[in-house]
Amino acid sequence: MVVATREIVVRALNKGFLIGLAVTIAMIGGLIGFTSYMDSRTESFDVAVVAGDEAAATALESAAEDATASDQRIALSVVRVDDAAAAEAALEDETADAWLSSGTDGAAATDGAAGWTLSGWREPDTDLADLVETTVREQVMAERATDAGTTVEALTAGSEIGTERLDGNPVDPEIVFAAGFVLAFLFFMGAVGSGAMIAGSVIEEKQSRLVEIIATAVPLRQLLAGKIIGSSVIALSQNLLLAAIGLVGISFTDLSAMLPAMTATMLWFVVFFTVGFVAVAALYAVAGSLASRTEDLQYTTSPLMMLLMAVYVVTFSADGVLERVLSYIPPASIVSMPVRVLNGDALWWEPLVSLLILVAATFGAVLLSERAYRGALMQTGGRVTWKTALAGDRGTTLGA
Known part of the structure; x- marks a missing residue:
């Protein structure tokens, strides 16, 4: 026990050991802190909408509400611009992160086909694209269900899928x-x-x-x-x-x-x-x-x-x-x-x-x-x- 006590005291007072332990603790704390920050961080996106494209504006408002309700930590704000050229300029000078067009504002996709388009100066953010795509799909489905004299709930009844993990872990x-x-x-x-x-x-x-x-x-x-x-x-x-x-x-x-x-x-x-x-x-x-x-x-x-x-x-x-x-x-x-x-x-x-x-x-x-x-x-x-x-x-x- 005398030898063991000496080994413990010498090691516990060793500066190299103490510095290494402090660095390791700092690394663990920093990694956990960074992970916690990234998990709790809310991403904000400014999305441009051309004047008169109310369908796109409505879709973005619904997407913002859905993100808040589902705790997706995504905040959307609408940036209204005069026309397609102004929307492209907003993307280029980074006053807008993306531009949503429903195709009813006279704008068209890059391949010439009219329809919903989420444009970015570079590739649009994946989380933003998924959120907008889901909201637009629900909005379009609701409109077509109304035209057909039914509801979205009636059309999708029985289509819910539950998940189950059999290993119990x-x-x-x-x-x-x-x-x-x-x-x-x-x-x-x-x-x-x-x-x-x-x-x-x-x-x-x-x-x-x-x-x-x-x-x-x-x-x-x-x-x-x-x-x-x-x-x-x-x-x-x-x-x-x-x-x-x-x-x-x-x-x-x-x-x-x-x-x-x-x-x-x-x-x-x-x-x-x-x-x-x-x-x-x-x-x-x-x-x-x-x-x-x-x-x-x-x-x-x-x-x-x-x-x-x-x-x-x-x-x-x-x-x-x-x-x-x-x-x-x-x-x-x-x-x-x-x-x-x-x-x-x-x-x-x-x-x-x-x-x-x-x-x-x-x-x-x-x-x-x-x-x-x-x-x-x-x-x-x-x-x-x-x-x-x-x-x-x-x-x-x-x-x-």
């Missing part, structure tokens, strides 16, 4: 993909950042020969355990803080309805990460003990870095059978299983089975790492291989 695939990316990012940043710190701590003590003094008072097994516990506490605290900030931020966006599902997913991720990071920390400690100089860490940590990078890339983009398989294979299961929980395709017992597999894999990794750590920590003169480290541990045990 309200989370859209886009949200699941985004959540997978976020969890993979948190795993990668937590594992690599804290892992690099523990490897650096080990090589610093080894290179300065301080570990030889420490070993006279603290057994190497306890020294390794203290470093794993300390780094795990820091990594877990960091992810808990970032997850809490993310969940609080989501509550202020349109995704707030999915907050319960995302909270459950985050809790599963925290549990899986807590178990899995113990193995990652142990392996990084071995990577530090295999080096004899700080420069050697680039080589001894490369296999771990490639493994974690592969997990990061594969897990957030996996889908279907591949995702189900990865959800049972450590360390990919740290990300894949919580994503499956969010997606709603994991039965209640699957996370428990996956967690048991992760616990077993972590236990095996810690045992192997402990042997290699004790065998390599006292060896100097160059980089030590895993084979030499394990053999060195056996030799130390037999000599003792």
Whole structure:
């Protein structure tokens, strides 16, 4: 516990760590703030109408009312101009965003055919075009229904279509993909950042020969355990803080309805990460003990870095059978299983089975790492291989 406390204090007071954490928090807050702003922003459009084209003016007024009633965050205002030339001039000098013509004002479409036309100096905004098109269609249908002696309601009776999702999960695939990316990012940043710190701590003590003094008072097994516990506490605290900030931020966006599902997913991720990071920390400690100089860490940590990078890339983009398989294979299961929980395709017992597999894999990794750590920590003169480290541990045990 003395070693663990020292690791926690040193890391918590490290300026680089604190600056990186602050930058990450600022990025998360900025992204959530920008998303919330974009979701709540009302787009305003000035649409030109030629004098005398009352059909177009009426359609725009109806479109503005429909947008307000359906909370589409679109505001329309009518800009009346004298003729088609004035409408084109308004588009060119950007005093109008679009020009709506019903074809009754003497204007015609660019291909010479009369009829409803929404023109823009460039391509008209898609949301504006969809809104106007829907309103014009309803207006024209109402006029023709009146001419035929009936109503729009009578013509469209029985045409309503209800929607139903059979998997029972309200989370859209886009949200699941985004959540997978976020969890993979948190795993990668937590594992690599804290892992690099523990490897650096080990090589610093080894290179300065301080570990030889420490070993006279603290057994190497306890020294390794203290470093794993300390780094795990820091990594877990960091992810808990970032997850809490993310969940609080989501509550202020349109995704707030999915907050319960995302909270459950985050809790599963925290549990899986807590178990899995113990193995990652142990392996990084071995990577530090295999080096004899700080420069050697680039080589001894490369296999771990490639493994974690592969997990990061594969897990957030996996889908279907591949995702189900990865959800049972450590360390990919740290990300894949919580994503499956969010997606709603994991039965209640699957996370428990996956967690048991992760616990077993972590236990095996810690045992192997402990042997290699004790065998390599006292060896100097160059980089030590895993084979030499394990053999060195056996030799130390037999000599003792």
